[in-house]
Amino acid sequence: MDKFTSLTSLAAPLLENAIDTDIIFPARFLLLLDREGLGKHAFNEWRGPGFVLDTPPYDKAQILVTGENFGTGSSREQAVWTLADLGIRCVIARSFGEIFYSNCFKNGVLPIRLTGTEMEAVESAAEAQTPLTVDLESKTVSLPDGQVIPFDIADHHRRALLAGLDEVGMILADHSQTIAEFEERRRTATPWLDLSQDKLDALAEDGA
Amino acid sequence: MTGKTLYDKIWEQHVVAPFEGRDCLLYVDRHLVQEVSSPQAFASLDQNDRPLRRPDLHIAVADHAVPTRRRGHPFADGLARQQVDRLRENAEKFGIAYMPMNGDRHGIVHVIGPETGFTLPGCTLVCGDSHTSTHGAFGCIAFGIGASECASVFATQTIRQTRQKTMRVNLEGGLPAGVTVKDVILALIAEIGTGGGVGYAIEYAGSTIAGLSMEARMTLCNMTIEAGSRVGMVAPDEVTFAYLEGRPLAPEGEMWDRAVAAWSNLRSDEDAVFDREITFDTSVLEPQVSWGTTPEQTGAITGVVPNPEQMTDRGRAARIRKSLDYMDLTPGTRLNEITIDRVFIGSCTNGRLEDLRAAARVLEGRRVAGSVKAIAVPGSAAVRLAAEAEGLHEIFLAAGFEWRDSGCSMCVAMNDDRLEEGERCASTSNRNFEGRQGKGGRTHLMSPQMAAAAAVTGRLSDVRELL
Numbered sequence: 048m049d050k051f052t053s054l055t056s057l058a059a060p061l062l063e064n065a066i067d068t069d070i071i072f073p074a075r076f077l078l079l080l081d082r083e084g085l086g087k088h089a090f091n092e093w094r095g096p097g098f099v100l101d102t103p104p105y106d107k108a109q110i111l112v113t114g115e116n117f118g119t120g121s122s123r124e125q126a127v128w129t130l131a132d133l134g135i136r137c138v139i140a141r142s143f144g145e146i147f148y149s150n151c152f153k154n155g156v157l158p159i160r161l162t163g164t165e166m167e168a169v170e171s172a173a174e175a176q177t178p179l180t181v182d183l184e185s186k187t188v189s190l191p192d193g194q195v196i197p198f199d200i201a202d203h204h205r206r207a208l209l210a211g212l213d214e215v216g217m218i219l220a221d222h223s224q225t226i227a228e229f230e231e232r233r234r235t236a237t238p239w240l241d242l243s244q245d246k247l248d249a250l251a252e253d254g255a
Numbered sequence: 256m257t258g259k260t261l262y263d264k265i266w267e268q269h270v271v272a273p274f275e276g277r278d279c280l281l282y283v284d285r286h287l288v289q290e291v292s293s294p295q296a297f298a299s300l301d302q303n304d305r306p307l308r309r310p311d312l313h314i315a316v317a318d319h320a321v322p323t324r325r326r327g328h329p330f331a332d333g334l335a336r337q338q339v340d341r342l343r344e345n346a347e348k349f350g351i352a353y354m355p356m357n358g359d360r361h362g363i364v365h366v367i368g369p370e371t372g373f374t375l376p377g378c379t380l381v382c383g384d385s386h387t388s389t390h391g392a393f394g395c396i397a398f399g400i401g402a403s404e405c406a407s408v409f410a411t412q413t414i415r416q417t418r419q420k421t422m423r424v425n426l427e428g429g430l431p432a433g434v435t436v437k438d439v440i441l442a443l444i445a446e447i448g449t450g451g452g453v454g455y456a457i458e459y460a461g462s463t464i465a466g467l468s469m470e471a472r473m474t475l476c477n478m479t480i481e482a483g484s485r486v487g488m489v490a491p492d493e494v495t496f497a498y499l500e501g502r503p504l505a506p507e508g509e510m511w512d513r514a515v516a517a518w519s520n521l522r523s524d525e526d527a528v529f530d531r532e533i534t535f536d537t538s539v540l541e542p543q544v545s546w547g548t549t550p551e552q553t554g555a556i557t558g559v560v561p562n563p564e565q566m567t568d569r570g571r572a573a574r575i576r577k578s579l580d581y582m583d584l585t586p587g588t589r590l591n592e593i594t595i596d597r598v599f600i601g602s603c604t605n606g607r608l609e610d611l612r613a614a615a616r617v618l619e620g621r622r623v624a625g626s627v628k629a630i631a632v633p634g635s636a637a638v639r640l641a642a643e644a645e646g647l648h649e650i651f652l653a654a655g656f657e658w659r660d661s662g663c664s665m666c667v668a669m670n671d672d673r674l675e676e677g678e679r680c681a682s683t684s685n686r687n688f689e690g691r692q693g694k695g696g697r698t699h700l701m702s703p704q705m706a707a708a709a710a711v712t713g714r715l716s717d718v719r720e721l722l
Contacts, residue, residue: 254360
């Protein structure tokens, strides 16, 4: 996964609330099997003249500034892949859909939650086409007028982005034994949770 | 020491390793695999040369992309066919039980999970689909995950997760005639908003719950994600056990008795403290319809399209203006005067036998209005067969509905069932987002019997006038 340390870029203002996953990545493109090159389908129904990400200089923006509950709706990770493929590495919003938020960290995209006057200052800077600096090391967003806005992020998420960690690889390296032990205990405590291969085979056969 | 919530009890039983704060490595008992969120996750196993750790805790089925008019028809969409083929190939390669498209076990993941007894109380269950919250109706922790998290479950049978805060929603007073649990959840979302549940696991309780069937509880938990919460749950009870007993993957004999004994303790302690608790009087509800492009933009069928110019909250007014523009609706219009072009009865929200029965009761002896095209899509092959066994398909067909095979169908515009630009649909699905049912399509969410009423009259209608 790509590392994220710091970033200085224009921020594209898309100041609407509840932009859902079907807007970010319409369902019909979910039929594509690869995760590369999905940027061209981002916001498909909204694209074209007048849409902020198609309007210079914002077409080069690596930061997206938006409203409440961005990414609400489906679990499709394509919503993050498509933004990343467009070059968006950071989304600053008043709040996020939960699954979208957690998907960001698996893909080197930094989601930042801001509210109140701090968010208003970010929105103004975005609309004024002035660059912002997002620094994950210090957990701050710096505005051109010198204002430095701190943001919250879970330590684990911060470390994962800074190092570009492969979470699955880490789990396997650090916890394989613990998982095996857990499964032993589980087999004794709740044996009905293990499924017999015979039953599964019978089910699949039954359905064929 | 204060008591524990149902969520906390199940969570604690599944912690493999605690991390800092509210984070932990969580064991996953059940993983439902479908075609949309899995190809990239399977590919990551190959790329990293990793095995799939526990194929016996997975079942796979293609639901989103499959055509629902398929017997005797070719699979027309090449991309969709490729995606379905890829799932079958991956399931075979990694040893996962696969339910083929034309088999008797096919269906929407969230319909066949419970139907087969794969879904059980007290388990953790995930799927790369946000409506996985459905399964919480059985008193388990079930939630939607992204493709990267699917890859984690494949390789480790665990995922790193943050423990949610807890919210109890007490539904009190029962349901008036003509009002269903779909109306309850729509009205609740209108009240707390699509962000109202973000960060929380919701447990539904209260006097209204006891009288609900498993199917109704599934509808309730299914749409919990539309309130922003990934997890909705109901404590298991006799209704739950009666539904599960004898299902193909449910425990049997002595193991069943042991399981039921354990499941009977799965409830929030009386002195458990929730981070948030709300009470919602369901006895005063009217049938609901959505009028906008987010599920919270919903109101009683007896009302009118709201006027954003009269709102003090400028953000909300702007959002509503945009929604009404997309929906081509004028403030002040009576909701029951809005005419429709299409009707869709189905989906993981309302594609179960009880839903089809409720719609059929309205349709019996009536005809779909002349200009309306209507389809009924059972959520699974088993639902279809059960409905046909009691003759429901005859009622739908006689009324002028098409009777289809199982799949997600017109809930999500990635198969052959889509709205055309500008078409307006009365739909029993879960999302009225822009373009959700097809580019430029306009969705009004409602219960199955309300959708049946709309089909008959050709406009959004109060089903109570037809019962």
